Amino acid sequence: MTDAQDRSSNTVANACERCSVRHRAMCAAVDFDHLGALEQIVSHRQFAPGQSIFDESEPADYVYNVSNGDVRLYKLLADGRRQITGFLRPGDFLGLVKQDTYAYGAEAIDAVELCCMRIVDLERLLREMPAVRDRLLDMSRDELAAAQEQMLLLGRKSAREKVLSFLLLRARHDLDLDEAESAALDLPMSRSDIADYLGLTIETVSRTFTSLKEEGLIDLPSAQHVVLPNIEAVEAAASAD
Amino acid sequence: MTDAQDRSSNTVANACERCSVRHRAMCAAVDFDHLGALEQIVSHRQFAPGQSIFDESEPADYVYNVSNGDVRLYKLLADGRRQITGFLRPGDFLGLVKQDTYAYGAEAIDAVELCCMRIVDLERLLREMPAVRDRLLDMSRDELAAAQEQMLLLGRKSAREKVLSFLLLRARHDLDLDEAESAALDLPMSRSDIADYLGLTIETVSRTFTSLKEEGLIDLPSAQHVVLPNIEAVEAAASAD
DNA sequence: GGCCCGCGTTGACGCAAATCAACGCTCGGC
DNA sequence: GCCGAGCGTTGATTTGCGTCAACGCGGGCC
Numbered sequence: 001m002t003d004a005q006d007r008s009s010n011t012v013a014n015a016c017e018r019c020s021v022r023h024r025a026m027c028a029a030v031d032f033d034h035l036g037a038l039e040q041i042v043s044h045r046q047f048a049p050g051q052s053i054f055d056e057s058e059p060a061d062y063v064y065n066v067s068n069g070d071v072r073l074y075k076l077l078a079d080g081r082r083q084i085t086g087f088l089r090p091g092d093f094l095g096l097v098k099q100d101t102y103a104y105g106a107e108a109i110d111a112v113e114l115c116c117m118r119i120v121d122l123e124r125l126l127r128e129m130p131a132v133r134d135r136l137l138d139m140s141r142d143e144l145a146a147a148q149e150q151m152l153l154l155g156r157k158s159a160r161e162k163v164l165s166f167l168l169l170r171a172r173h174d175l176d177l178d179e180a181e182s183a184a185l186d187l188p189m190s191r192s193d194i195a196d197y198l199g200l201t202i203e204t205v206s207r208t209f210t211s212l213k214e215e216g217l218i219d220l221p222s223a224q225h226v227v228l229p230n231i232e233a234v235e236a237a238a239s240a241d
Numbered sequence: 242m243t244d245a246q247d248r249s250s251n252t253v254a255n256a257c258e259r260c261s262v263r264h265r266a267m268c269a270a271v272d273f274d275h276l277g278a279l280e281q282i283v284s285h286r287q288f289a290p291g292q293s294i295f296d297e298s299e300p301a302d303y304v305y306n307v308s309n310g311d312v313r314l315y316k317l318l319a320d321g322r323r324q325i326t327g328f329l330r331p332g333d334f335l336g337l338v339k340q341d342t343y344a345y346g347a348e349a350i351d352a353v354e355l356c357c358m359r360i361v362d363l364e365r366l367l368r369e370m371p372a373v374r375d376r377l378l379d380m381s382r383d384e385l386a387a388a389q390e391q392m393l394l395l396g397r398k399s400a401r402e403k404v405l406s407f408l409l410l411r412a413r414h415d416l417d418l419d420e421a422e423s424a425a426l427d428l429p430m431s432r433s434d435i436a437d438y439l440g441l442t443i444e445t446v447s448r449t450f451t452s453l454k455e456e457g458l459i460d461l462p463s464a465q466h467v468v469l470p471n472i473e474a475v476e477a478a479a480s481a482d
Numbered sequence: 483g484g485c486c487c488g489c490g491t492t493g494a495c496g497c498a499a500a501t502c503a504a505c506g507c508t509c510g511g512c
Numbered sequence: 513g514c515c516g517a518g519c520g521t522t523g524a525t526t527t528g529c530g531t532c533a534a535c536g537c538g539g540g541c542c
Contacts (some may be wrong), residue, residue, distance in 0.1 A: 023503055050521055075393045078480050082391040098379050105387040135373055138339050140381040145344040147388035152316045152394035154323040159499065174344030189518060199396030223520060237317050400529065432490060442530055447491055464490060 014137030015039060019115075020165035025065045037128070041121040043195055047108035054095070056105040061118050068075035069112030072187045073104045074196065084197040086146070087189060089173070093139055095119075104230040110188045154199045161207045164238035167218065185226045256280060260356075263330030266306045270376035280368075282362040288349035295336070297346040303357050304336035310353030311429045314345045315437065325438040328389070328430060330414070334380055336360075351429045395440045401441040404449045405479035408459065412469055426467045 016035045022028060030038050036162070047053060053064070056075060069149060071088040084211075085104055096119075097103045116130050117125075125131045153165055171183040189192070191202045198205065212218045217234055219227040257276045263269060269454040271279050285308070286293060294305070297316060298466055305465045312329040326345055333351060337360075338344050358366075367374045394406055412424040428435070432443045439446065450467075469475050 024360060026443060066370045073389075075389060077393070079399060081397045083396040085392050095388065098382045098414060104389055129421045130374070131369060133371075133378065137374065137378050138387060140378065141337060141339045144381060144385050144388060145338065147392065148314075148316060148345055149346040151326050151388065151391055151395055152318070154392055155437075156318060156322045195395075201500060203501085203522085204521075207499095218537075443490075444492085444531080445529060448529095451491075 015044075015179070016042070019067065019131075021091035025115075026132060026139065026179050029131040030129060031131075034129060038125070041117055041125065045114050045116055047112040047114065049110050051106060051108045051112075053108060053112075053114070054102050056103065057101050059176050060095060060097055060100055060102045061119060063093070063119055063122055064106075064117075065115040066090050066092045066094070067113045067115045070109040071106055071112055072109055072189065072193055072197075075104050083195045083199070083211055084193055085113055085150075085195065086143075086194075093136075096122075096140075097142050109193070141211055159198075159200055159204050159208050160212075162200060163194075163205065163212065164196065164234055166198060166218075167226060167228060168231070168234060168238055171231060173238070176224070180230060183228045183231055185228070187224045187226060191223070218220040254287075257283070260308065262306070262308055262332035266356075267334050267373060267376055268306070269332075269466075270372040271370060272372075274375075275370060279366070282358055282366065284357050284358055286355050286356065288353040290349060290351050292349045294347040294349060294353075294355070297344065297410050298342050301336060301338055301341055301343045302360060302361055302365055302403060304334070305347075305358075306356040307331050307333045307335070308354045308356045311432065312347055312353055312437075313345050313350055313434055316345050323437045324440070325434055326391075327384075328438065329481050334377075337363075337377070350434070352369075367450065381399040400439075400441055400445050402455075402479055403441060404446065404453065405475055407435065407460075408467060408469060409472070409475060409479055412472060412475075422472060424472055425467045427468070428465045428467060432464070 012131045014035075016022060016039045019025075019027065019034075019227065027038060028033075047069075053062070054073065055213060066088050067162055068072075068090055071092070071094065072084050073086045073088065074082050074084045074093065076082050086105075087109070094106055095102060126136075157165065168186065170185050170187070174185065175183060185233075189197075191205050198236045200208075208217070209220060213220050217228075217230075218221060219229060246284065255276075256270060257263060257271075257280045258273075260268065261311070268276075268279060278281065287374045294312065295301070299482075309331055312333070312335065313325050314327045314329065315323050317323050327464045328350070335347055336343060337391075367377075387395050392401055407424065411428070413425050415426065416424060430438075432446050435441075436443045441449075448462060450459070454461050458469075458478055460470060462468065467479075
């Protein structure tokens with residue numbers, strides 16, 4: 001295959017096969033023999049930090065898998081108040097909605113690379129590979145469980161509990177079931193993003209970080225790096241309090 | 242068919258065919274010819290007001306469709322704080338989770354009748370009728386969109402906006418796309434349920450109802466009956482404010 | 483029919499988090 | 513290397529909603 005052919009198809013040969021997040025993504029349900037069919041219908045797009053991927057209520061033509069970087073999903077009120085409904089990472093899925101418009105906006109937090117698929121192509125894929133539909137249903141149920149946990153946080157937790165829960169959520173994701181005692185977290189999103197995710201203001205988030213640091217529950221080598229020297233202590237503080 | 246046979250099979254002949262909420266439920270995706278197969282695997286259970294249907298973290302064997310009455314879904318914190326994540330009505334679905342335990346608790350608000358199905362039987366049904374899987378995926382996406390809207394409410398709206406949004410949500414559901422100018426709502430749940438759904442206290446909910454009444458935005462013939470004489474005015478108040 | 487008991491309402495007060503404001507640090511551009 | 517803008521932190525003050533408390537009402541039960 002020549003470079004020209006590569007470019008015209010807008011894919012890299014065997015890209016899906018070599019995709020580092022395939023096992024975590026929707027595509028995990030596509031068996032090895034059908035990866036070629038998958039590659040036929042996907043394309044890739046890059047987004048700069050802060051760039052919009054799509055807006056809420058925009059007509060939905062594509063669904064996306066995050067292959068690199070971090071994405072925020074959000075909803076807005078008329079006066080500009082914002083609620084971030086989720087942070088996505090490589091392997092996560094966005095854009096599937098029942099109606100023909102997106103139910104939320106999406107923006108790149110840092111440099112993002114997405115794997116894109118027309119919804120009509122996805123639907124054809126689903127018809128040909130029922131296992132992918134199972135996978136999507138499973139992923140949706142997981143998202144829903146996470147959303148319910150977030151409702152509990154937003155409706156019933158104090159600022160301190162919200163921040164601790166957020167840090168634990170990040171730590172658990174990074175460690176992925178591991179039973180580590182400590183964790184070093186990278187927070188690519190701004191304080192403003194964290195505040196809008198937790199239903200707080202940036203000032204309250206900042207003050208809470210500071211007071212957790214003073215208590216020794218966390219360490220803050222920089223604004224985007226948080227160290228949890230004792231995860232168990234953080235867990236105790238997050239639920240007890 | 243004799244009464245004895247009726248009882249032994251725990252179903253009523255043609256119950257699914259005559260089910261008044263079938264077109265709204267998961268079962269809408271089961272075509273007429275296969276209703277018999279559906280009936281083979283469903284049973285019915287009754288619940289008294291306040292009775293628990295299942296607890297959070299309980300092993301999940303069954304999924305349910307609400308055929309009559311109102312159900313609340315909730316999550317608890319260790320100290321008893323509660324967040325209601327949704328109110329269900331006839332036609333709604335509950336209990337499907339990826340892992341083998343429920344992600345939330347469920348209780349009957351008033352007299353409830355559920356249509357029950359073993360998860361293993363549901364899975365077999367899904368294999369035989371792919372359309373049901375599509376329907377479940379659609380319903381999950383709808384639930385997810387509702388959950389995101391609720392996150393916006395919980396994280397970013399004032400008490401007044403929360404109550405107004407709640408009333409509008411109920412009104413829209415009752416009218417079902419209708420363009421009525423006014424609405425009379427029945428609220429089967431208690432003030433405490435409403436408070437735990439909106440992330441408020443019962444006192445704040447009560448005070449907000451009272452002040453909306455004084456403004457003439459709503460009428461309160463009784464605690465469980467709310468009249469919206471001018472839906473547009475309520476919509477304006479819910480988003481502007 | 484009278485008496486509770488639970489639910490809803492109302493009032494007084496307190497507090498956690500929001501708001502308003504100022505300042506420092508870091509990083510990118512010239 | 514300097515400068516400015518954006519982000520994060522910190523401090524002072526306000527406020528919306530929670531907490532604590534009392535009371536009214538309606539419905540079920542004896």
